[in-house]
Amino acid sequence: MEPRKRVLGLDLGSKTIGLAIGDSGLSIASPLETIRRKTLAVDFARLAEIIGERDVGGLVIGLPVNMDGSEGKRCVETRKFAAAFVAKIDLPIMFWDERLSTAAVERAMIEADLSRGKRAKIVDKVAAAYILQGALDFLSRS
DSSP states (O other), X not given: OOTTOEEEEEEEOSSEEEEEEEOTTSOOEEEEEEEEOOOHHHHHXXXXXXXXXXXXXXXXXXXXXXXXXXXXXXXXXXXXXXXXXXXXXXXXXXXXXXXXHHHHHHHHHHHTTOOHHHHHHHHHHHHHHHHXXXXXXXXXHO
């Protein structure tokens, strides 16, 4: 990845894509937005728009690994999505184990006393930030 570029974190769901953005120093992840999934073409177009606007140089995509470490159907779908996307827009991709990320985010939001409605509106982008922050922390230690 080019220096001073930002990283976009993705939490892929069947109905939504949670997005988070990293700072150019690759140290802090912030929730960005949640995309309501439509078609691959529409989803890819929105992602391409964000990549251009935010000076993104790479992606961190949450990989929904099973609790036993194996990869199931959702991992296959995530890898297919990533392969199709990089065929359109050439960017480096890093997959990051997202086990329990949504559960951890939900727990933190409950502890912060957010209502169920507020949690539902932001959980995907906050989960993306949680995933991206884990990857950024790992990279800074490497």
